Amino acid sequence: MTRTPLRPLATILQARQNGADHKAIEKENIRQRHEEMRGAARQRAEGRLLVLGVMFLAAFSIIGIRMGTLSQSEVVEPRSSTGGARIMAQRADIVDRNGRILATNIETHSLYAQPQQMIDKERVAQELERIFPDMNEQRLLKDFTGKRKFLWVRKKLSPEQKQAVHDIGDPGLLFGPREMRLYPNGKLAAHILGGAGFGREGVSAAEVIGVAGVEKTFDDILRDPANGGKALTLSLDLTIQAAMERVLYGGMKLLNAKGAAAVLMDAHTGEVIALSSMPDFDPNDRPRPIPTEAGSESPLFNRALQGVYELGSTFKIFTTAQALELGLVTPETVIETKGPMKVHGYTIGEFENKNYGKLSVTDIIVKSSNRGTGRIALDVGAERQQEFLQSLGMFDPTKIEVVEATGGKPLKPSKWTDLSAVTISYGHGLSATPLHLAAAYAAIANGGHKIEPTILKQSGAKYGPRVMSQAVAEASVDMLRKVVTEGTASMGEVPGYHVAGKTGTADKPKPNGGYYEDKVINTFASVFPAHDPKYVLVVTLDEPVETMGEEPRRTAGWTAVPVASEIIGRVAPLLGLLPHVEPVELTDITLAAN
Known part of the structure; x- marks a missing residue:
């Protein structure tokens, strides 16, 4: 913006020669300058309001589109924000040639402890040894009274064991959901199936990986979400x-x-x-x-x-x-x-x-x-x-x-x-x-x-x-x-x-x-x-x-x-094989008439 002097010398001199009031010239120039400043400020304000309006319109449009998308999608459970949510725990089934289950997953729980939250560590150690006879009370108590703030107690729990631990009632004992591999037929075809174990583990999930047999050979396929959980069909006949x-x-x-x-x-x-x-x-x-x-x-x-x-x-x-x-x-x-x-x-x-x-x-x-x-x-x-x-x-x-x-x-x-x-x-x-x-x-x-x-x-x-x-x-x-x-x-x-x-x-x-x-x-x-x-x-x-x-x-x-x-x-x-019966020659048979 070009600034005009409030008291331009040439104009004042001319006004004096003509006998006019030169102060009126200064007032007029001030008035014009103020009008120009108010006009520039109004334009800036209007521009800012326009930009802000466009931003609000875009934001509300994005929110509206997202809400519409969510309303059309299937409802799913929210994922945990912890690191364990990134662990792929799902694993496809393995079936025999007739579709009978050889290996599948079941939902279970793990048991972990936060010793600083425990109320009665001695009683907890005693009760855990009673529930899990393979555990040692003194060893557990040593772990609970040490400097550790977290420790695994059991990676897999049966429903009965979970209930028994729950009945202990100590806030320092916590459960974590997870899936584990189940072989419902026990030892049957064990050397073919091999077995599975846990890979990466978190308190809310565990990665199930193959460790031997076809579980290991086809580990990537069984864990691939792109397969949509399609079962792996073996040539074995379970019967x-x-x-x-x-x-x-x-x-x-x-x-x-x-x-x-x-x-x-x-x-x-x-x-x-x-x-x-x-x-x-x-x-x-x-x-x-x-x-x-x-x-x-x-x-x-x-x-x-x-x-x-x-x-x-x-x-x-x-x-x-x-x-x-x-x-x-x-x-x-x-x-x-x-x-x-x-x-x-x-x-x-x-x-x-x-x-x-x-x-x-x-x-x-x-x-x-x-x-x-x-x-x-x-x-x-x-x-x-x-x-x-x-x-x-x-x-x-x-x-x-x-x-x-x-x-x-x-x-x-x-x-x-x-x-x-x-x-x-x-x-x-x-x-x-x-x-x-x-x-x-x-x-x-x-x-x-x-x-x-x-x-x-x-x-x-x-x-x-x-x-x-x-x-x-x-x-x-x-x-x-x-x-x-x-x-x-x-x-x-x-x-x-x-x-x-x-x-x-x-x-x-x-x-x-x-x-x-x-x-x-x-x-x-x-x-x-x-x-x-x-x-x-x-x-x-x-x-x-x-x-x-x-x-x-x-x-x-x-x-x-x-x-x-x-x-x-x-x-x-x-196998569907019909027995082959050799024809025999019948002897000493007399045909009797009615």
Whole structure:
């Protein structure tokens, strides 16, 4: 704004010459200046009011829009402003192939203490020891009377325990809401489910994380809110799993075995319908791991996925199948099995020093001749034997979606010699898990396709690359069938369900080398029904001994086979398999007329 002088000299001088009052000029200039100042102030005020009005309009518009949005949304409980509210506690369920719950969440409470708020610390310690017998009164009192302002008393409470603590009535004992993982079936399928524990914890929430099994493998998926709490569906059948575990446990105890494992698998989809390892545990109260050197003695050890064993004569069918595939033999080809047989200075013997003489390839499997499969293996050659076993998946851990499976890496010789080829042909010198064996037998059962085991429910057959022809696979099943009807697995027959399989009795290796004379690992690998193979069952027993006879019997035919037979008899109807009834010829029947 341009300021005009109140008494401009030129104007005053002119006024004096004209005889006018020069003071009136000054008053007029003051009046005009004041009017200009009032106009500028009015404009500033009007501008400020306009800006303030716009701001109020925008604020009320935002509030109105937000209120409208909230009125259209679903009502939810308010979140706590504490750090615990950021902990993702929700975890999806795990169900079996029929939708039955294997793992779920339940709401519970934790118990924590603020000692500075306690009224009678001695009484609180006494009452807590009474409610929780595993707690020590003196230890609790020491914690309560120390400098700590916060301490956990119990991470999980049952409703009864919560009520009992509430009845103590001390303000220093506080409860925090949280979710915990519940396995309603207890020990059932424990080695597959694994277990869960708490990650980040707060007084108002706790993070539930997988610590083993499928809980750990699929931890991110189970905890992902984007999945909307969709349950994880496994290939297991809860009913079949329960039946198999009951029989396996009974067989292990009856045969004085140290441990046991069983795998039931669909030969066409690779689905594991049931898998068990004994001894087992309750994932609701998962035991602590024991030192690594004794890990195989722990109930946490999964013998079906982590137990790497020499599986004995169950490998013999792979030797004959490869020879058939290469055209080196037929099932009727006669092989001389008479001893002695030496390879690189080592004598190859038979069970109980038997001498079978000339046997057909089929009879070599039926009678389980070491020399017979050894001579066939020499014809196949060490290099080709390696390639075939690798195609069956015998060199790498299985790809089943259970975290422990990565530890089940087969053990093979560092240098694969002719001697290695011979011993491996009858299951010594190469160690693998029962699941490896089940997957390899599935290739025979399904017509020659490699199968990858899976713990997830599948929608149909999942064939891998072909590892043998249809004709060779069918001939191998026929030979395995004769092992049950005529050979070492005669106790494996189940009325109505034709069983084919191979026994394996392997001396148990000592930790520092060599083998025990009176300890074995017995296996029976079976396929059923033999006329239309659908399933593979592998049963393995650690140090079994049958003591019902005059002398202890340790071979697979007396131990693993009866257990497998009982399992098949229990689960075959549950799998929807109709019994196959052989037609019989009716004689001495007279037709009577009415």
